[in-house]
Amino acid sequence: MLCVEIEGNATVNIETILTVVVQFNPVWHIKYMCQLSHRRCIFKNLTHNSQPMIPVRHIFTTLVCTLLTLTATTQALQPGKWMGTFSFASGTEFLMVIEVDQVAKKRFTGKVYWPDYFNNAAAIEGSIKKKNFTFKEVKLLQGKEMDMSSKYQFVIGEEGELLGTAGQGSAPNATFKLKNYDQMTPSLQAEWDERLAAEAQKWGVAIIGPESPKEEAEAKLLKYRQISADFDQSTSSLTVWGSTFIKGMHFPIFLVFVNPEMYMEMELQGTKFIQVKTDSIEWSYNPTQDQVIVTPKEKNEDNGIFGNAGISANARVIAANTATINGLSATRIKIQDGANTKIIYLSKNHDLLREETSTEIQDFSGYYPLEGVSMPGVFKNVSLEQHLILNLDSAVLNRPVDESLFQIPEHLQSKIYEEQNEDKYNETGNEFFKDGAYEKAISNYNQAIQLDADRFIFFYNRGSAHLKLGNNYAAITDLTRAIELNPEYQQAWNQRGETKANLGDQASAMEDYQQAIALDSSYQDAWLNLGLAQYNQGNFEHALTSFSQLISLDSTNGLYHYNLAYTYSQLGKDTVAITYFEKALTHGHDPINSNNMIGISYYRMEDYRSAAVYFREVVARNNENPVYLLNLGKSLYEIDSLEPAKSYISKSLELAPDNDDALNHLGLTYYAQEDYSTAITFFTKAIAVNEDNAYYYDNRAFAKAGMLNYTGAIEDFTESIDLYPKDPNVYYNRAQMNLNLNNKFDACRDFRKASEMGMEAAKEAIAENCGLGSPIDPD
Secondary structure, three states, X not given: OOOOOOOOEOOOOOOXXXXXXXXXXXXXXXXXXXXXXXXXEEEEEEEEOOOOOOOOOOOEEXXXXXXXXXXXXXXXXXXXXXXXXXXXXXXXXXXEEEEEEEEOOOEEEEEEEEOOOOOEEEEEEEEEEOOEEEEEEEEEEEOOOOOOOOEEEEEEOOOOOEEEEEEOOOOOOEEEEEEEHHHOOHHHHHHHHHHHHHHHHHHOOEEEEEEOOHHHHHHXXXXXXXXXXXXXXXXXXXXXXXXXXXOOEEEEEEEEEEOOEEEEEEEEOOEEEEEEEOOOEEEEEEOOOOEEEEEEOOOOOOXXXXXXXXXXXXXXXXXXXXXXXXXXXXXXXXXEEOOEEEEEEEEOOOOEEEEEOOOEEEEEEOOEEEOOEEEOOEEEEEEOOOEEEEEEEEEEEOOOOOHHXXXXXXXXXXXXXXOOOHHHHHHHXXXXXXXXOHHHHHHHHHHHHHHOOOOHXXXXXXXXXXXXXXXXXXXXXXXXXXXXXXXXXXXXXHHHHHHXXXXXXXXXXXXXXXXXXXXXXOOHHHHHXXXXXXXXXXXXXXXXXXXXXXXXHOOOOHHHHHHHHHHHHHOOOHHHHHHXXXXXXXXXXXXXXXXXXXXXHHHHOOOHHHHHHXXXXXXXXXXXXXXXXXXXXXXXXXXXXHHHHHHHHHHHHHHOOOOHHHXXXXXXXXXXXXXXXXXXXXXXHHHHHOOOOHHHHHHHHHHHHHOOOHHHHHHHXXXXXXXXXXXXXXXXXXHHHHHHOOOHHHHHHHHHHHHHOOOHHHHHHHHHHOOOOOOOOOO
């Protein structure tokens, strides 16, 4: 029976065979093993830094020994505020602020802010385990609806900074580094204050309060729709004058709405930019290019001048909260409208203050009365790609409008660009895509979409290019649109799944992969992605099914065999894993990693001679990798080939001199040769690198005992007990050292402690050495 709590706080019940997972760093995976023989504990581990197609972070290994595990000393986490950058593996970055409000013995609470992601904030709840801190977002407090399924982990650095990772499942896909605000210089604090204020100004501040009755929200929504419908019925036209800023330039604007038509004119230094929408076409004039672009469009449903926020009569309220939006009291209403979900904020007067979709927010503010209706004075549209503010300075209702305003004027007829061909733009974009010129590809896909916004393949292609550039949110937007236009296109589902996986949303990614497979059961890319996502989520049995399906589709693909083997290895089924790693080699997949994993499998099966054969093959192909050299050295150590073992471990240390595992194992080779002095030297170096590893103190204690330095051995066993007080063997071994010093009182106290923890040998030692009158620990 095994109980393991990973990373710094492991609890395991004592058995002959234990299994533990230890993460050394994102590339090296360490596997600790020890064997107790004649009161001498030899510790050994197995590492690898292969980089398979499966993103791996934790590797199982077997320990043959009684309990010895890692613990750590907790670094204090105090209430405070930390600020810095959150970086996805794709390169996308966001600002991140963590505010810790309360800290208990094993728990902490606070908030996490995302200033440049819709100025979002969420409540967090975290746990403390030794040096490791983890938390999850539990409640949205501010901003736009967002996914809150990621797990965050961090440690506190030497300068008080928070160093962490984030993601779903066992494979983090983002890192963050945050500085303590109180430890910043005044000038740096001022910079952060200004930046946070600027982001709040850009996105607005939408604070979400307690839940409110849905019945009240439904009544407000109905009232809002009635007001909008009355306005549309009584209004034949709306004319607006105002201004906007684009890239630092001021543009006067002129808008005319005659439902469903819209005319917008922007003027700069006497030059007019025009954009027009009717029920059949959209056309625009760009004076810098002196061209008129015409785009046919489908006739849209009549939603009125303001469109009732796009809410149909069948929409239903699924949640409601009290809220404040930019300082104004409001009701936040979450609406299910067919397949779409959106959120709106309504004021007490039933004015629309904000509309929120999956990709953008639209704010309406500065309301003023206009002929008995409430009119917004400022409109703001903000997304990750754009930031538009329109100041609507004045407006007139029911002003006569000449219908010719919406037609292309005669003097611009000759400017119509006749040679536009959306397919040509798409083909050109594809050529740029093949050459890796993704920005240029996107530019051409933009032109194709402008000419025909109903072709799913254009959105799919542009989304794929955004995915290549790491623009994950833009990619999701385009791929979602491609799916809306053609839900039968399995590649769009698969690509969107990959994008979601990049953002850490593995669960939703798997849903997209499964939909792609439902559309085409022979779609290998989707099966591969599904298997990897299942693996990363820890669903190894399901991953086996997916990788096996891939092999049935293409039995000659070495990658598929490798991934299946790696999953069997994760499950501890090393014999089966070796079979498939061999097949991966047969089909030409990655001979270094495949041989290395076969060596690891044999090592875990304690077939050290076979392991050494494969590790030699790996080192023959790459003798500059410290992990490969160390693996070979350990295998040779196990078959008592001590001098070659020392040679390879020493070469590994030349390349990675601060590898405490290698230092420890070099000490073990000297210990096995009874060169206790040199062994102590290397155990001491290992401790200097990692003072929290109880194993190293035990090993040094045995080496000191070999030199009859029983007092020094007792000191090291005591350090080991301080790090991990639940191992009876260490109490037993310390008792033996005290017997050697004829200190029966302390010896019997340790024998009794080991006996209380269930160690039979300790009970025999009590009977032999302590007798009826054995001392009793006053505590």
